Amino acid sequence: MLSRRTILTGATLAGAGAVVARPLWQATAAPEPQLLKVPDLIDARKEGQSLTLKVQTGTTAFFPDQESPTLGYNGSYLGPVIRLHRGDDVEIAVTNALTEDTTVHWHGLLIPGEVDGGPHQLIQPGTTWRPVLSVRQPSATLFYHSHMHDRTAEQVYSGLAGVLLVTDDDEKALGLPSEYGVDDLPLLLQDRQFEDGRLVLPQGMMSLMMGRRGDTLLVNGTPNPVAHVPRRLARLRLVNGSNARIFNLAFSDDRAFHWIASEGGLLERPVELRSLTLAPGERAEILADFSDGRTVALETGPDLNMPMMMGMQTRLRSFASDLFGGSREHILRFEPRPGAAAAKAAIPERLVTRERVDAAQAVRRRRFVLNMGMGGMMGGRGSMMGGGQGSGMAMHAINGRAFDIARIDEQVRLGDIEIWEASGEMMAHPFHIHGVHFEVLSRDGGKPTVRDQGLRDTVLVKEPVELLVRFTQPATKAPFMYHCHILEHEDNGMMGQFTAG
Ligand code: C2O
Ligand code: CU
Ligand code: CU
Numbered sequence: 001m002l003s004r005r006t007i008l009t010g011a012t013l014a015g016a017g018a019v020v021a022r023p024l025w026q027a028t029a030a031p032e033p034q035l036l037k038v039p040d041l042i043d044a045r046k047e048g049q050s051l052t053l054k055v056q057t058g059t060t061a062f063f064p065d066q067e068s069p070t071l072g073y074n075g076s077y078l079g080p081v082i083r084l085h086r087g088d089d090v091e092i093a094v095t096n097a098l099t100e101d102t103t104v105h106w107h108g109l110l111i112p113g114e115v116d117g118g119p120h121q122l123i124q125p126g127t128t129w130r131p132v133l134s135v136r137q138p139s140a141t142l143f144y145h146s147h148m149h150d151r152t153a154e155q156v157y158s159g160l161a162g163v164l165l166v167t168d169d170d171e172k173a174l175g176l177p178s179e180y181g182v183d184d185l186p187l188l189l190q191d192r193q194f195e196d197g198r199l200v201l202p203q204g205m206m207s208l209m210m211g212r213r214g215d216t217l218l219v220n221g222t223p224n225p226v227a228h229v230p231r232r233l234a235r236l237r238l239v240n241g242s243n244a245r246i247f248n249l250a251f252s253d254d255r256a257f258h259w260i261a262s263e264g265g266l267l268e269r270p271v272e273l274r275s276l277t278l279a280p281g282e283r284a285e286i287l288a289d290f291s292d293g294r295t296v297a298l299e300t301g302p303d304l305n306m307p308m309m310m311g312m313q314t315r316l317r318s319f320a321s322d323l324f325g326g327s328r329e330h331i332l333r334f335e336p337r338p339g340a341a342a343a344k345a346a347i348p349e350r351l352v353t354r355e356r357v358d359a360a361q362a363v364r365r366r367r368f369v370l371n372m373g374m375g376g377m378m379g380g381r382g383s384m385m386g387g388g389q390g391s392g393m394a395m396h397a398i399n400g401r402a403f404d405i406a407r408i409d410e411q412v413r414l415g416d417i418e419i420w421e422a423s424g425e426m427m428a429h430p431f432h433i434h435g436v437h438f439e440v441l442s443r444d445g446g447k448p449t450v451r452d453q454g455l456r457d458t459v460l461v462k463e464p465v466e467l468l469v470r471f472t473q474p475a476t477k478a479p480f481m482y483h484c485h486i487l488e489h490e491d492n493g494m495m496g497q498f499t500a501g
Contacts, residue, residue: 211244264455
């Protein structure tokens with residue numbers, strides 16, 4: 001299979017052109033294929049509901065013989081997949097073996113503020129934090145990662161992230177593919193920047209403004225991975241663990257797949273799609289059918305979420321698609337194992353029934369505008385940067401105020417239902433709220449899109465989006481955060497905090 005990139009690379013190798021016009025987002029060379037790494041699975045029931053995570057430094061050879069200093073949980077880069085069961089209470093002892101502070105946030109888990117792992121639950125070097133997590137939510141693919149204020153972007157970039165699963169009986173009854181690492185695969189997608197095969201941290205104003213991007217796509221820390229899969233249906237748990245990169249996922253042959261779960265868990269019924277947008281912090285589970293035995297790649301469209309690109313998207317759509325349209329980037333190759341195809345896989349027609357929250361019960365509306373602080377960039381104190389301490393330094397804000405850990409921005413009543421309206425300036429921003437699952441009520445004054453459905457905890461906003469939020473978890477001892485999940489935006493002020501009690 002010849003992708004555009006292999007053709008370009010081939011031309012370079014053959015010396016056909018001294019200068020190859022290569023779009024800026026493409027890697028300098030396609031790395032050698034490697035077997036997809038599948039993280040260890042830690043099942044809380046098998047561990048007697050008591051788990052340990054060690055936050056540590058290490059070195060990782062992303063490419064053979066080229067070691068990079070990295071961070072990880074129980075390993076050198078990323079962490080194990082942790083499986084929790086609905087109804088259980090699980091203690092996770094997190095030991096910080098770094099020489100700097102960190103936190104571990106359980107993104108998507110519905111638990112009280114003081115065990116959420118946000119910036120208020122600091123774990124100092126050499127100490128152990130022991131939250132007990134009461135799992136009272138349906139099966140879902142969640143995410144855990146550092147939430148160290150000012151350092152989240154760097155720590156996650158360096159490797160402090162992992163996948164967290166919740167499982168329950170409703171899910172088991174559906175008979176979805178469930179052999180971990182075989183037909184049930186966690187796929188933590190990240191873009192990272194490499195120089196001479198070594199991981200580097202992009203610096204500079206552009207990185208802080210738009211979020212760090214990288215020239216290499218990794219899945220579970222593997223560049224150019226190959227996954228051997230059985231000739232049958234597989235459940236792919238897609239997690240966008242990039243700092244800033246939005247993926248536009250599709251298969252290389254544009255085959256259809258079924259989207260079965262959003263951030264909050266299973267949808268009511270599978271949705272047939274051919275492409276799916278996944279922003280940082282978002283997760284989606286899909287069923288992909290490999291029974292035809294053909295090799296196929298997961299690919300992504302180009303990275304267009306930058307202010308100057310947004311202009312091209314809207315005003316010069318056809319020009320942009322001429323320029324970028326044909327050049328999807330390769331992420332991961334699936335090679336079905338030889339052998340007989342399984343019987344035609346049955347996709348359940350219905351997945352779960354879920355109780356709907358009635359928008360008429362909303363008692364309050366709050367608005368959040370995610371500000372990009374161009375004023376800060378010019379060194380000025382524009383009106384956007386008016387409030388809050390140290391705001392002259394901050395580059396980004398929400399409702400004109402840069403994050404201040406000493407300030408509570410909003411107070412909600414536990415049990416209330418509210419409408420939160422979020423919009424973003426200059427580019428699309430993944431808006432995330434801790435401690436809740438919400439539904440998208442409307443987008444840009446109209447109906448939500450197909451992709452907006454289901455229970456969410458992170459959603460892409462630019463145009464105003466109305467979210468129906470129910471606050472079920474207390475945040476009195478420590479607040480919950482809401483923020484943009486472009487981690488450089490979050491670290492640089494695009495975050496606020498609320499109490500619920
Ligand atoms: Cu995934 Cu507040 O974060
Ligand atoms: Cu979160
Ligand atoms: Cu943002």
